[in-house]
Ligand SMILES: Nc1nc2c(ncn2[C@@H]2O[C@H](COP(=O)(O)OP(=O)(O)OP(=O)(O)O)[C@@H](O)[C@H]2O)c(=O)[nH]1
């Protein structure tokens with residue numbers, strides 16, 4: 048059963064809900080959907096799962112009408128695997144956009160239309176279900192023939208089917224026919240709707256993939272022989288390779304790890320050499336320096352780039368037609384119009400080292416937000432797409448939570464508690480070095496800092512941290528190796544409370560995201576000490592691996608935690624930012640996948656080389 | 672180089688021709704044309720100036736879920752219709768306030784109201800509207816006030832330290848919403864808590880690091896405990912219930928600044 052179906056404006060006003068369904072939704076699935084999915088540039092996904100407090104767990108599906116600025120959301124119990132929801136949403140969208148008037152806010156007359164649409168959709172789903180177990184071509188051909196035979200055929204079929212179905216269903220189908228117009232082709236229509244849904248689902252989510260694959264099989268078996276459903280067939284076959292591609296993508300682990308391991312250790316040593324002894328003052332940390340971008344030159348560059356980009360585009364399309372289109376403003380943007388521009392944009396993002404999966408999802412989300420929209424006059428599609436992408440990027444990279452660490456430190460100080468930061472990450476990304484940089488920055492703000500050497504795993508780790516502590520002249524808490532890091536951290540925090548340190552920076556052992564025992568240990572450390580900030584240290588060099596690292600870290604922290612609401616990664620420290628030139632994609636990938644902001648950027652070998660992320664500059668670079 | 676020379680001579684010729692042509696026109700016509708030209712430019716300029724000084728834009732801001740959209744529709748239609756969900760885009764409209772349109776008193780100026788979503792990812796939108804604003808209504812959820820205290824304060828602090836607010840001395844109404852519920856906090860309580868929290872923020876943000884956070888101005892008077900009365904712009908506090916339509920204080924605020 049459908050739990051609820053809502054129609055609301057992007058501004059947030061509910062225009063219509065189904066009162067008949069009348070189920071009060073538990074929790075706030077709609078708000079959660081908007082906040083954590085639609086506004087996080089994940090609207091390209093096929094569905095969203097929401098677990099309400101209590102037992103209910105919902106699946107939400109949605110569709111946009113971008114030109115009118117409307118959102119359609121359907122909510123149903125997850126266990127039900129409703130097959131007709133996508134189709135129903137599309138139908139509701141089509142019907143509702145006919146009667147929509149921006150000045151009107153109430154649509155009680157839509158109740159009746161909806162009742163019919165729903166019955167229609169349910170009937171169709173029922174039909175598909177019945178067809179499925181039979182599975183033989185003969186039967187299906189029969190259905191199709193009847194369907195293409197037009198109105199009468201449809202009716203006949205309904206009569207014959209009604210015998211098998213219970214009374215209610217029969218009624219539903221009759222109603223459907225009453226509503227439809229003469230050339231209504233039941234099977235064709237149904238499949239088209241499903242086909243669309245299929246492509247979408249295959250590309251992204253495994254939710255309900257079960258149902259979809261079944262449907263797909265069904266389709267390729269059944270509809271092949273008809274002529275008027277060739278669209279569907281081609282769509283179905285198109286969906287297949289897509290599926291394969293995503294599968295390939297999922298095998299992250301096999302991808303080469305950018306020779307990272309060989310690279311980092313020397314860097315760390317270098318770092319130690321370069322930092323002079325008695326480095327207690329190397330000047331202001333770059334965290335506090337206003338970044339001055341030579342905006343003029345950059346802008347010039349950008350313009351040039353745009354010029355370059357546009358040329359081949361324009362040539363392909365033919366000078367005149369593109370010119371005409373740009374002046375007249377094209378009616379409504381369609382997926383096919385957007386495709387080339389999106390493809391180009393995706394490639395551009397990928398050359399900037401954005402993980403492929405992320406680039407793909409972003410483009411889908413941008414497509415979802417543009418499809419059906421009126422294009423403004425005097426604009427090219429590529430620039431419309433680019434503008435939409437820029438907006439999306441601004442949204443993603445704008446921190447969701449406060450990244451004002453100093454304030455939180457002050458707040459903790461007031462409560463006479465040390466502010467605890469745990470640095471986590473894979474091996475050799477520069478955790479200790481950057482921990483020292485953060486310490487240096489905090490010292491400059493007259494915050495007393497203590498280090499806790501909880502890397503009791505890698506030999507030399509404690510010594511390395513001790514060197515930093517000596518140079519910065521701050522206390523370090525260490526218990527040697529072979530100790531449980533969680534306990535060491537705990538003792539360190541107790542010590543800090545005793546001696547009145549404001550901040551405890553906890554260094555942990557680097558670990559690969561797949562190393563279960565070590566991840567379990569980390570989860571324990573975090574659970575036991577409940578730090579104020581879990582900082583993920585990641586290399587700006589990583590490409591596709593960024594997704595795997597962060598998602599697995601978060602996943603493992605959630606899975607292996609013994610507490611009901613586990614702590615996840617709160618923020619990101621991006622290291623080696625000075626070595627990547629314009630390949631700044633890792634920043635985007637990491638923020639997107641974790642939903643946490645980049646709080647620091649390490650950009651060099653000295654203690655002062657710690658910066659804030661310059662969101663504007665990143666976006667500029669990404670889209671260049 | 673040659674090309675440029677050629678252009679120059681050509682241009683000179685045209686100029687000559689132009690002058691000759693001008694000589695042929697009777698001087699009265701010429702003067703009239705010049706006068707018309709001057710007049711129109713002046714007119715355009717004054718219109719622009721007037722538009723600038725007499726903005727009619729009121730910006731509704733505040734955290735997500737504080738009730739801005741409900742308030743927006745109350746102001747416009749006198750009803751919150753069938754409820755709201757989290758906004759993904761600003762709501763904008765130029766209208767007579769609903770309570771006034773009933774009276775029809777002749778020449779009241781319509782208000783341009785903008786409801787900027789509170790979701791932190793959409794906050795950059797606020798900067799688009801502030802430069803043309805005549806006043807800001809900062810909506811606070813008086814029901815769920817304490818759990819959100821630090822987030823509310825941070826947002827308010829950011830607004831109160833923006834150049835577009837301080838420089839233009841934009842009036843701010845802190846609107847404690849949802850007072851229809853008995854458990855809602857009073858506006859006095861909310862004011863005190865906000866002042867206390869801002870004081871903390873001020874300490875941690877000023878002095879230490881100006882470049883860290885993109886605040887344009889610092890708040891209050893150094894050495895004194897912060898209170899809203901220290902702000903250069905006028906900050907007032909009021910109560911409302913968007914859901915039940917008790918929004919008279921908001922309407923008064925709007926009418927005080929959009930005339
Ligand atoms: N009790 C009560 N509830 C209210 C009042 N005003 C708003 N609400 C409720 O608060 C919730 C959020 O209201 P919205 O107006 O959508 O919030 P918003 O400020 O626009 O939120 P964003 O769009 O996310 O920024 C809704 O469920 C309203 O019913 C009020 O005066 N009293």
Ligand SMILES: [Mg+2]
Pocket residue numbers: 058059739740741755756757758786788789
């Ligand atoms: Mg809203």
